[in-house]
Amino acid sequence: MASPGLREGVADGRLPRAGIVAAAASLWTMRRQVLTYFLLTVPLILFLLLIVVYPLGYAFDISLHDVTIQNLHGAPPFVWFDNYWEVLTDGAFLDALGFSLKFMLIVTPIEVAFGLGLAVLVNSFRSPAGRAVSVALIMLPFMVSPVLIAVMYRLMLNGFIGTISYYLNAFHIPISPLSPQSVVYTLMAIDILQMTPFPFLILYGGLQSIDQQLYEAAAIDGAGPLTIFGRITLPLLRQYLIVAALVRGLEAFVVFEIIYALTGGGPGTLTTSLSMFIYNAAFKAGNMGHENAASFLLLLVLVVPSIAAVYFLNRNAAQPS
């Protein structure tokens, strides 16, 4: 903001000194304002330094040492990248990586497609009240902690008193959901039933942002419902589909709660996701060196999808219309 004092003083030619003083004062005010703005961000920056940067730095240091939960704060030997090598060649880590990838690749497309179908269905209702109630009832399980939902499924899948087990038996459906053959798919099904509301909400919001006149024009031109969906709805939802898939995909990749509550990663290591692997390395095996090496390997795996996610999330957030 140019100081009025400066402009007047220079224009008059009479008050150069006053002008300079005013300019200095104005500069000082600006500096002080910039400084105040900076100071307002300091608490947040300090908090993040103390609770993210410092622990992660400490963890990286640990990943280079032979640390167990017993000698955590002692003087463990420095072992360079041995922990990383041991984790990578162990097999269990690669199995967990494989489980996480499989879980993500199966669950994400189903959830996004299911969410899209539901969004189109709810959006086709004319009554606003009916739509609002539908949205509320659909998003309900998504608002509940995954671990509480998982505990309820554990009850419903219980072999003796579980509701689901009973009806599977009663209708002679030869599936035992928690057996080694089907437990992975049971976990996926639970994830789909609980998390589909997220892509639904994103895509429902996307549908509502589409100009209705496009549909009216297409209908006048004689386009059928499938053509309209393929030529108008899908292209205009592209951005929303990408965001829903990225967010759900990243979350599915690090799935933890439902596995912890239902199987604990077992039987054996059959349902051990990467998050479960890291948790077990830290608190079951007590090997903090391995645990932190695995954490940084996981971060490394996430770098490329994360950059894509930051790009798409910021692109949308930066364009408020």
Add this chain to the structure above:
Amino acid sequence: MSKLVTAAKVAVLVVVIIAFDFPIINAVLTSLKSQLDVISSPPKWIFWPVLTHFENLFSAGGYDFPRFLTTSVLVSAGSSIAVIVLCLPAAYAIVRRAPGGAIVVLSVTALRLVPPIVLAVPIFIVFGPLHLIDTRFGLILADTLVNIPLTLLLLISFVGDIPKEFDEAAAIDGASVLTTLRMVIFPLVLPGVMTATMLSFIISWNEFVFALVLTIDSATPVTVGATLFITAWGIRWGDISAAIVVSVIPTLLVTLLGQRYIVKGLTFGGVKN
């Protein structure tokens, strides 16, 4: 024909909603059954409701459910206030081009994508010597961290909608930056602050990974408590269901009261609104 189509659509929707909400429906039903009805096979759908399990929660021995509940309330409230106190001034400063603002936004967006378990164990390690393990204060710190990314980005977008002229008018009246934030900006972004507070409350309430890693028994919230019930209470599924129903009520209440705000916050970054 069109009526038939509508009926079919409603039928599909009802089936989907029942499938989605079934764990909650089942928890409510089981929590109201007598012990005999809980273990009856085939499952009873019509029964005489009893409140024994809810009474057990607050009086019977074993796990200290009232304490878990108090912890969840205090920690969720504490962290959802703390996150606003940290993020609102920062969001305002970043919108008004504070030096280094872009870096803060980028780091916080990246933070949103770091898996919880990757942060939880390092925080567990540094909390140890600070005696913050198994304390409510330690858990508040962790939940505040969990809520920072969404809250900061949400508040930046809300503050960004306020024209700079408001600041200039306040400055002419002699208001300092802090006074402007308090008297001008805060009232204008109140809807945004409410959205962020409600979402943070729900996210803290539902948070599991940090609570599992950072607590043992004295600062255990209901989410971790629920998993303890399985092993501790064995087949007392009625009690477990009652605990789940009570644990779910606060989130559902907040969701129903502020549905419009919450949908806006949840879809933030994905939906332009």
